[in-house]
Amino acid sequence: xxxxxxxxxxxxxxxxxxxxxxxxxxxxxxxxxxxxxxxxxxxxxxxxxxxxxxxxxxxxxxxxxxxxxxxxxxxxxxxxxxxxxxxxxxxxxxxxxxxxxxxxxxxxxxxxxxxx
Amino acid sequence: xxxxxxxxxxxxxxxxxxxxxxxxxxxxxxxxxxxxxxxxxxxxxxxxxxxxxxxxxxxxxxxxxxxxxxxxxxxxxxxxxxxxxxxxxxxxxxxxxxxxxxxxxxxxxxxxxx
Numbered sequence: 001x002x003x004x005x006x007x008x009x010x011x012x013x014x015x016x017x018x019x020x021x022x023x024x025x026x027x028x029x030x031x032x033x034x035x036x037x038x039x040x041x042x043x044x045x046x047x048x049x050x051x052x053x054x055x056x057x058x059x060x061x062x063x064x065x066x067x068x069x070x071x072x073x074x075x076x077x078x079x080x081x082x083x084x085x086x087x088x089x090x091x092x093x094x095x096x097x098x099x100x101x102x103x104x105x106x107x108x109x110x111x112x113x114x115x116x
Numbered sequence: 117x118x119x120x121x122x123x124x125x126x127x128x129x130x131x132x133x134x135x136x137x138x139x140x141x142x143x144x145x146x147x148x149x150x151x152x153x154x155x156x157x158x159x160x161x162x163x164x165x166x167x168x169x170x171x172x173x174x175x176x177x178x179x180x181x182x183x184x185x186x187x188x189x190x191x192x193x194x195x196x197x198x199x200x201x202x203x204x205x206x207x208x209x210x211x212x213x214x215x216x217x218x219x220x221x222x223x224x225x226x227x228x229x230x
Contacts, residue, residue, distance in 0.1 A: 004158075035218055045159070045207065047218030091158050101171045104149065104209075104219060106158035 003027065004092050004107035011112050013082045020067070021077040021110045023092030029053075032096040034075040035104070036066065039089040048090075051075060082114045120222035122208050128228045129198055136194045137225045141210030148191050149219065150183055151207040159207055165191060198229045 005024045013019040025034065036048040051059045051066045059066040067076040079086055089111050095104045121140040129135050141148050146167050151159035162181065164172045167188035176182070180198075185191040195202055205226050209219040 037218075037221075043205065044223050045209070045219075045221035047220065050218055093158075101164055101166075103161055103164060103172060105161060106151075108156075108158050 003096075003105045004094055006092055006107040006110050008110045009108075011110055013079075013112065013114055015084060015114055015116050016081055018078060018080045019082055019112065021079070021090050021092075021112065023075045023077065023107060025073050025075060025092070025094045027073075027094065027096050029096045032094055034066070034068070035093040035095070036064070036075075036077045037091045037093060037106075038086075039091060039109070041088070045091070049077070079112075084114050084116065087112060087114045120208055120210055120220050122206075122222035122225050124225055125223065126226045126228075128230060131200060131229055132197055134194065134196045135198055135227060136192050137206055137208075137227075138190060138192050139208030139210075139222060140190045141208070142220055143189075145210035145212055145220070146188065147211045147213065148185060149209045149211075150191070150193050151209065152177070153205040153207055153224070162193070195227075198227075200229045203227055203229045 003026050032053045034051045038046045049059050049061045049064045049066050051068045058068050063080045065078045089109045091106050091109045093104050093106045095102050123138045148165045150162040153159045161175050163176055163183045165185040168185050180196045183193045205224045207224045209221045211219045
């Protein structure tokens with residue numbers, strides 16, 4: 001079963017506008033972590049933001065914020081004031097305990113295009 | 117520290133040949149992960165080390181895939197008897213114990229099996 005679901009294969013946003021990228025997850029664990037990564041066309045995976053399952057406040061990092069709704073198992077990424085350089089693939093990931101290990105699992109990604 | 121380093125960046129091999137990729141993690145990171153990424157997909161978890169111990173290997177795609185981290189520093193991923201379906205980007209990532217700082221990825225090794 002898919003642990004991380006990203007339902008938007010592609011999103012378009014006007015430069016300087018805000019955009020929300022959706023992510024829902026499935027876990028029976030109480031302790032887990034959620035991440036967002038950016039992958040530009042050059043291929044490197046860039047860590048953006050982290051939210052722990054016990055964190056009461058939504059995580060923020062500069063223009064990135066994570067809208068964490070635990071009851072809905074939702075961890076949407078909000079990018080404010082989009083820039084042309086934000087055009088990339090965005091992946092949501094969850095780290096959960098599996099046996100004695102913590103295994104990060106990634107979604108299929110959302111392609112974001114920022115146009116002028 | 118220059119981050120996670122992967123070599124080679126590109127590898128073209130003939131079907132049936134064996135290939136080995138190397139990953140040098142960030143020196144203070146004791147956790148190391150291997151992923152495979154095919155076009156249009158997210159990274160797919162393969163295996164994971166904590167220091168030299170391979171703690172999860174059930175997700176390796178077949179018995180043709182194996183990984184080692186002999187001294188708890190660099191790691192190698194080997195694919196034996198390569199098949200065309202093995203063509204993909206192979207990513208390595210490392211992290212500290214806490215993991216809340218995220219996983220630092222290398223630039224990957226792109227494998228093409230012809």
